Amino acid sequence: MVFGMAVGRRAISSFPGLCQRIKQTENEIVKMFLVQTPGDDFPMSSSNRNGSTRTLDDRFIRILKIFKWGPDAEKALEVLKLKVDHRLVREVLKIEVDLNVKVQFFKWAGKRKNFEHDSTTYMSLIHCLLEAGSYGELWKTIQDFVRSPCAISPSEFSEIVRMLGFAKMVNKAVSIFYQIKTRKCKPTTATYNSIILMLMQGGHYEKVHELYNEMCNDGNCFPDTMTYGALIQSYGKLGRDDSAIRLFDEMKENGLLANAKIYTTVLAIHFKQARAEKALDVLKEMKQKGCAPTVYTYTELIKGLGKIGRVDEAYDTFLSMLNEGCKPDVV
Secondary structure, three states: HHHHHHHHHHHOOHHHHHHHHHHHOOOHHHHHHHOOOOOOOOOOOEOOOOOOOOOOOHHHHHHHHHHHOOHHHHHHHHHHOOOOOHHHHHHHHHHHOOOOHHHHHHHHHHOOOOOOOOOHHHHHHHHHHHOOOOOOHHHHHHHHHHHHHOOOHHHHHHHHHHHHHHHOHHHHHHHHHHHHHOOOOOOHHHHHHHHHHHHHHOOOHHHHHHHHHHHHOOOOOOOOOHHHHHHHHHHHHHHHHHHHHHHHHHHHHHOOOOOHHHHHHHHHHHOOOOHHHHHHHHHOOOOOOOOOOOOHHHHHHHHHHOOOOOHHHHHHHHHHHHHOOOOOOOO
16 A cells, blocks of 8 residues: 555656646746737737737647636636637637537636627537537537527528438427527528438438428428429339429429439439330430430439330440440449
8 A cells, every 4th residue: 555655656746747737826827828028938829909809829728728628727818818709719619629628618608797609609619519429419509509599590590400410310400490490590492402401311201392382381482403303302202203293394394404313313203104205305305405414314214224125225325325424333
């Protein structure tokens, strides 16, 4: 036991820097962060003209890494005269420190007098949490954001939906969609597209149709090519081929141009319904509109022709694909 204690005392005494740090008084800590004079070794970052905000310098970053967030970091803020504002919060959230330090600082700042988080600080923390894979804290922060007095812009609305989709939190994304729609911000076409694509990727095809109907009844936004593409694909997955074709025709009536993915989906549907000539008409229209067939288009075309016994045409299509510089896929 005596030996163990001796080793413990020796281990501490063998690190004079650590001993010095432990014994350091508050005044000494303050001196580490005094505003620079011309002879200081540490360069201060520039301040704005009215002196209200300083960009973070190495000394403050160092204390965050050493002491985490706590009284010492608060003292450093005071000595460096760093005003707690939205810019400072965003800068701290960019520092490469432990995620917990960022979260604790964010919460501390939110409790300060004369300060309230805005959408930029909330979104900065949300990005940090997503990047770190801290999905539980991500969800809590998004909920706090929605309940806060902060305004949420249409682009932030769409981004929140996309991030929850990325985190595989589909049900929560749908829930927050309706919360924001009710309390904060009307969804735009981009917002609807974000949630529709997320639902598509999650295989929630029925919900896609429901959101489309809401979008059409909203009055503030209208389906675009991305919307129609997701809907046509979802109807194809559900086996509602006639509905998919009707949407394809509706899209064109609305003056929207189909992309290669939409043409390919419709072409495949026609082949599935044994309507080879209509499928070939789709290919012809596609080329006339200046939309180049992709390897997936050619794959569906070759498969479709082969299944109905038109092997020679399938082979000719394969050769045409090669001549057009499109590398073959596995069929």
